[in-house]
Amino acid sequence: MQTFIASCLSEIQKKDNNISNHVFILPSKRACLFLKQEISKQTKDFQFLPTILSIEDFIENLSLLKTTNNTEVLFYFYEIYAKTNEESFSQFSKWAQVLLHDFNEIDRYNIDANNFFNNLSNIKQLEHWNLKNDPTPLIESYLSFWNNSYNLYKELKKILLSKKIGYQGLIYREATKQLEHYLQNTNKHHYFIGFNALNSCEEIILKELLENNKATVYWDTDNCYLKETNSNINFFFNKYLKEWNYYQKNPFLIKSNYFKNDKTIDVFPIAKNIGQLKKTGEILSKLSINELKETAVVLSDESLLIPLLNSLPTNINSVNITMGLPLKDTPLSAFFESILQLHIKQNNGAYYYKNVQEVLFNNYSQILLKNDDIVSINDYINKNNVLYIDQNKLNDIDISSETKELFTFLSPQIDFTIDYLQKLVFSLKEKLDKQNNNLLDLEYLHRFHQLFNQLESYQKNFKALDSINSLHQVYKELLSSDTLDFKGEPISGLQIMGMLESRALDFKRIILVSVNEGILPSGKSNSSFIPFDLKVAFNLPTYQQKDAVYAYHFFRLLQRAEDIKIIYNTESDGLNTGERSRFLLQLESFLQDNHSYNIHSSTPKIINNKKKLKKITKNESVAKRLKEIAEKGFSPSSLTQYIRNPLDFYTQKVLGLYEDEMIEEFVAANTLGTIVHNTLENFYKPYENNILTKEMVYKMQQNIDSEINTQFQEQFKKGDTSKGKNFLIYHVAKRYVTNFLNLEIESLNNYKEIIIRKIEAEFKVPVQFTTNNNYPVFISGKVDRIDEIDGQLRIIDYKTGKVEPRELSIKNWNDLTQDYKKHSKAFQVLCYAYMINTEKQFSNPITAGIISFKNIKDGFMAFKENKSKLITQDTLKQFENQLEGLIKEINNINIPFTEKEV
Template structure:
């Protein structure tokens, strides 16, 4: 396969033109590397290399102006804006930057297409007056109307002042540089009469570029080579040749000179395969699969390119590449915004955008736990970032002050100041960011070999903050953290970390625009969806569509044609083409395949193989976890048994033995997070502790209505006290927490009302025990070690001579939850019988401790179902509404339960029965 660049060089060489004396002008710098590489293939003589430059470099040379960054242009434009706008009417820099970017793009387009400035700005002003229902003719115009029309009146003034200011500093944006280049063209032609320019690979040209190239052609100082196929240019409706047809038709030069070149490469045999794949990650994975197949067939990836229509696919694609790729070149840089360090500064800016004196705990935790920050707080064997986070979680600190953070971090108050004390000038903020970078660098320097990549990250961010410092020092437009954050994001979005690779060898990974002028034998194009290729009808401009048409400015039609050309040009000389698109409907890009795919299918030139690829997801049969009880585990089980099985731990085993193993044997606790909203277990603890405080002094005495009424007076105070103890420093004064606080008071108050109603009905209630702690040994003949039961009963009382064991539940419990039909099911059906199991275990413990006399009752008081009163455990003789219920717990009842309990504990402690996970 010969490339377009080689064909151009071969043609020049065949005409005996000395390549050394030529100036090659290409659409991009990257194409120049390939051109320089192919010169030795054309000429065998030793010679100096020709000048090879991009069109932007050539135009800069013509204009005498240097291109500058978009961010610096924004600062320069704000200078113009503030000089021409009264202080009282001027936007802040942050507000200005949001609309000024669009206006700068419009200035750029107006200049690149050499539109008379005064004419188009006057035209825009007149249109806005008409669109505004002749606001300009209103007698009593509001301030809004005046400001709106004044903005359009000032556009030409803004433009004139801004462009003159830039020219005086010898800098400019692309459009201004092009306009100035055209102004200087005549002088350049006269001063470089013997210089020959070779333009190659161009397609869409703006008016300034057309003017420059045509003038050089007319003065016999240039040659131009187009790269277009006959299949496109012969079809008047094919957008791949939209611009080329216009150039061929409209340029006077081609009336008497040949049009080089119209080739016939596209119609040659090609292997074109189209793959519809779900999601972007699926595309990246399939790229890896295709590359493996190519390596297997050709043993190398030379002359192979992966072209990413959506450049966000870069990282997934790199992760999906086969491991045996030796030579690789990535023309796109790694976006700085995707680097871990970017998340740190983004979080710091976000934290300081508000002027609050305290910081939300999640923000603090994200900063302190960041991979670049946490190691800085290490001292001896203790990490003070971790201990600070732990204290925040334990004490439910939803908002934390700087003073509190300094106290918690002990000797690291300087770092806390650096991270959180930003309520100062912009200069100081930038200085703090730079200081932080150098502190992190000092830490990483301790192990340079391991941290080379991280140090590279730091270097690039140091450059970024140096640029911010320079811009702020030169212009002084950044007045607060919010404005600084906006400019930081603007700079960050355009910065990349460049890859090192082999520009001329192996696999090439590039974006669509970087493929200009280049040819590859095998091409993989991803992201070929509507909204990506082409990008669709976006119009980010102040210039209306009809005005653009009138002034021959590009619209979405021309933008689509540019992508059409690049897409088809990749296919022209390629032999193997793999086109990938996303089949899934996404919010922004849709799930529709690109019109380009439909077009090549309908053309009928090539046999297109179209497949919908589903990712190969292996059927993974999840194996339940099984843990054999070795000697070590069995010894730990003995210790658990000796300390005592609680009712909740036993029901946990019934629910899922593996959870019992994690919590009781391995001692793995669940992660405790900060409770922003009071958790349900915290609410239960508060209610339990409040009732304990109320009833503990009444143990051994009969309740009276007067006593309960006195307790009601202290509900608010006591609940508040226990919230402060349990919820620590969490805020219960507002929002959901205040509602839950009121619910806790209502639970307690309603319970006391229930007691009063019961006493009014003539019931005699005597408190026997409150929060009665029990630890009893039970005899299990099958086990040769001690087994105990342990637990705390919320309340034991005596009502009309019958002893009751009462368990409080803040959740909802129904009568059916404490009824049992089949004794054998009590240790197997967690969902149905767990509550019955718990209260019977309490009853058994109380009996073993000889604290009760039969008959007794046991049950639950549900605070969410208080209307049902005391829900008694009952044994039913059968299922159904008419079944006979026995609510008294006798020795026979406990004997039946004890038999099931013994079997359960024997199973738990049997070394031959492993802990086996239940499929829930």
């Protein structure tokens, strides 16, 4: 296969063997490298290399201006805008980039700016025209802005030209103005190779050079497509053939008739992006080293670069990547973002705890800081329930001065902030230098050092950068546009590139990834203030031209390729429609008889492995621990935990592993329960063994506020209950206690006598049955309340969660220790009844049940066996049989802890 660049060079050298005095202009710098390689192959005699430029470099040289980045242009634009408008830079930059993009398009297409902005202003006036009402001040301001838009454009252009710099569009417009002078002062011939979609300025330049016999243009398309006059593949070529006077007299030079050659085209519909990349890796794994040298992986979605690199097979030892790694995707960017967020979100000199923890547990913080300091700060936050941590609180913690410096509050002076960030860079560098194995991290650091130097330069030259918010805005802008370029041999090994980087390049083997509608082409989304109709009127590009550009690139890649793999995502998720690109349908219409076109059904291998339930066998250590638990006493909650899932019982009770203590930003359900329980305990404890009166309850009601406050301070520690969700939960706690005391008064009205026997009574009793072990077994627990109501003993368990009466009813005793969801509440209250009866056997039947604060209307919900609410000795004997089986199972060393299916 002869590549397009090779065929062009071969034809040029047939006409003129000495090409040193010529100028070669190609679409990209990558294409320039391939041309240099081809010259070295085809040139036998010694001669100087000709001038080889990308189109951007050629236009810049022609314009006599230097290209500046968008951020610097943004600052100049803000200086102009701020003269007549009061708006912060951070707000301005959110929309100004879109307007600058429109300025760029107007210049690239050499539009009469004055005429254009007059039309745009008139359109905006019509959009807000109203016969009945005068425009509001907001609308007036909006229309005034568009009336002044041409002046803004003109002023920006003036200041940039005075500094001999420009954005891309301005440089293109100025290049057309310098063209006449350039033509008069050059005798070199220009070869334009591999172009397709030209903007108006490029068209002017090429036409002038052609008319003056100082240029030759080699277009890269195929005769197969060129015959299709209505095809969007040749949208631009048809335009040039029709509109350029030069082609009325001269031939249209194309260098391809290869599409009709033998081709194998395999299409792979694959689910999910990861599936696409795994398939790509599978295809590459079957290629030899020589085959890989003639292969290119083209990513329609360039965000898949890093996942692709992680999916490359082991047979690939040389890769050339034309795309840079965006700096925002490096791990170090997360560190600096967490530092900036720490200070942006600070509240009156205090840091939000989540921002502090995000900094603490970043990998780079753990390089910078002592581990003991990280643990100390985190423990202080969690144990004291600190939502905001200020300098005073930091001083209370025993940490090094180095760590305190990391959490130094940023000064309002922006230069202090940039200096602070640079200090972090150098501190990290010092630490990484000592480790001697972090070359990639050091490369990241170097690029961030350059970025902060750029910020420092902007801060000195532009007044707009005057706050941490504006700094953050510019930082993100630079971060998103800057890349970490991969270094290596540019024309060896497997080539990985985006669609635009493939211009003028040819490969024998192509793997195209993400050939989906909405990605290739990208669709109608367009960030612009210019209405579609106005774009059409002034011949500005719309989504239609953009689609034509991508159609050309897609089909041009296939022209000389012999082995083509096309992969697309079949899943509809996020912005992806799961629809194959329209270009695949178009491709089918161009297929030749000698083309092998295959659509493969690719589905992931499904391994039908039924989940194996985990089992933990009991050894001597476990048996010893079970003995300790048994002698201390099984609690009702631990027994119900075993019923729910034995593995959780093993993890928490046997191993003693619990979830880390976490800060409560909002009052947790268990904390709310503790607050309500403790409040009622303090209210009722003084009245044990006393007859309850209404006066006692009235006194309790008067003290609700003070007691709830005390309990929140003890349980929620330094958490804030003055606003937001916690404020609501605080009042929920008061409402729970108030409702309960109202229920108590209602009970006093309905019954003759209520005697408070025990409040938060603790029990530890031996089981009444023998086990297979040689040690005693106890059950223990704390009963919220035991009272006597008109002579009937009653056991009460408080629940702040919702409980329904049906959860305390049982019909079949065998279900009690089998179904956690239905019977856990009944099991608990029966445990309490069993313990109390063991300590002192009932002479009369009792009742036991739950009062649910969330379901207070049902009052006391008693345990029921069938329909009887009384717990007799026969009831307890039935319960004891179930309890015996459960405890024997737990303590039996031959029965493993087996996970239950959820």
